[in-house]
Amino acid sequence: MKFPIEQIWIDEDARDEPLTREIVDKLPTAKVFVGAECAQKAWELNLEPDPFSRGKKILRLMKNKGACIKPCPGTPHYVCCGLEILHIGQGCPMDCRYCALQAYFNRPVLEVFVNLADLMAALNDHLKQDANKFHRICTGEFTDSLALEPLTGLSRRLVDVFSSQKNASLEIKTKTDFIDPLLEVDPRGRVILSFSVNSMTVARQEERRAAPLERRLKAAVLAQRAGYHIGFHFDPIIPLPGWEDDYCRTIDQIFNCLDPSSIVWISLGVLRFVSGLKQVARERFGPVPYFHDGFLRGLDGKRRLHEDRRIEIYQQLSNRIRHYAPEAAIYLCMESPYVWHKALGISMQSDDNLTAYLDEAAIKQNRSIG
Amino acid sequence: MRSIEQVGILNPPIVQERASGELTPVLGRRRLQAASQIGLAKVEVREVPVDMPENHGFTMAFWDNVSHRELNSACVGVIVKRLLELFPRSVVARDFLPTLGVPPLGPRLERLSALGSLEDKFLEALAIGRIREKTALILSELQPEERATLLELTEGLGFNANKKAEVIGELFDLSIFHARPVLEFVRSAEAQAVLTDLQIPLPEQANRFRELLRSWKYPELSGREGKSRTRK
Helix, strand or coil: CCCCCCCCEEHHHHHEEEEEEHHHHHCCCEEEEHHHHHHHHHHHHHHHCCCHHHHEEEEEEEEECCCCCECCCCCCCECCCCCCECCCEECCCCCEECCCHHHHHCCCEEEEEEEEEHHHHHHHHHHCCCCCEEEECCCCCCCCCCCCCCCCCHHHHHHHHHHHCCCEEEEECCCCCHHHHHHCCCCCCEEEEEEECCHHHHHHHHHHCCCHHHHHHHHHHHHCCCEEEEEEEEEEEEECCCCCHHHHHHHHHHHHHHHHEEEEEEEEEEEEEEEHHHHHHHHHHCCCCHHHCEEEECCCCCCEECCCCCCHHHHHHHHHHHHHCCCCCEEEECCCCCHHHHHCCCCCCHHHHHHHHHHHHHHHHHHHEE | HHHHHHHHHCCCCEEECCCCCCCCEEHHHHHHHHHHCCCCCCCCCCEEEECCCCHHHHHHHHHHHHCEEEECCHHHHHHHHHHHHCCCCHHHHHHHHHHHHCCCCCHHHHHHHHHHHCHHHHHHHHHHHCCCHHHHHHHHHCCCCHHHHHHHHHHHHCCHHHHHHHHHHHHHHHHHHHCCCHHHCCCCHHHHHHHHCCCCHHHHHHHHHHHHHHHHCCCHHHHHHHHHHCCC
């Protein structure tokens, strides 16, 4: 296990779940606390000056009692991708300095939902209920899809489920290279293995404990050979000095090693954040200069760079991508129709437009497999 | 002071003898100060044992004060800072924070402690609402000379608490983003041209200074606004 887990907290009602036992067996040196003991531990952890740092070494095994499938938490005024989130847990053992989750969750530990039977039943119902709709489902919104895979084996099980779905695709989103177990399963063209990538400088300086960029790309190559479709997410794009060359280099690296025809989509998103994140990051890591750039309050309250700068960044990156893959389905994450038009020359007026655009990209890949 | 003049000190202050032989107040410091100002020759005090631990004395003072005084965030900051110096965090959280109305969250305690470390003039500004807590936190991250200059500058320009937050926040951002000391921006030729121009009224001077900062922090926005004004 790459990410050290020092303690396991088990909710009383989750202690008899099969996945709980599997995980505890895989972590023989971790101290285990059950039920009420965990509440006291949580109280003590929250009192620490930086609960998140130690929380990343604590695994809470619990039941998800809320919705297993949620819509992407998009905000008004910007075009959202219409992704559906399969909620497998929350929190991430990596520690990217820009991570939005630091300001999003008030519980600092890693949480894994162990009631797998409930999750699978909810997923099954969801796909059957809306049988005519195409579902793009992703597990990597509130956590990294693969960071805890060595413990849970969940993604592998999900690949099995989705490989036989006609009306759905699964997107597994990660900054790790923990793909070995997935290489043993045939995704039958229904699974997209997406890698969150960045410029070399950002990946090295900001994405603490994430796999180095080269290892992520190597994993993408192996996944492609194993029959997975590939996605890339340049998000957040951070325009540090020299960003143009730095990001173009990453794009060059991608297309030097991967066949463009298996890349389902590439998303671009310039750094944006809720106002609280700037302070949280400064308290945890000291001054993080790029948070102090000229961020303005966007229509949804999040801080964004001026649209002229965002447009310039998107144009540069998309031009480079199109140089290699003219047909690539490039999309912008949480951007306005104006920026879409100016940056990519695409009229993207609503969430429905973007949903259709991405559904089409996923379905096209499914067709190519048959 | 008036009550002491009229009826004397009803509750005797509590003092402790230090190793040097000096008597120091544990609680009732202000009563003693008032008595001294009035010129009372004699004040009745109660003395606690020499070996009473410091944190016990602080606990007495804590309960004596919170029972009859409304605490602003500056006071809470000072108290939390001292509590964290005297007690383990778990004791602070269990025994004191509920009374102070502070949630038992480590990062919040760090922020309050940082506020409590500020010099008196900043605490006073915070206590009476001349600066916001967010501004005080930024000031706590600066060097003493830097924060004193910024407070003096923004008060001199007549900014209210919100505008101080904006101006000090932007100067702080510029300093971190460009990795240059915050006072370099204030002392730059452009800023000084605005700040030392005695021909323009103060509100106009203050607005121009804000605009200058905006043009540094948001060059694209200022450029667009400039074009828009030209067109009109």
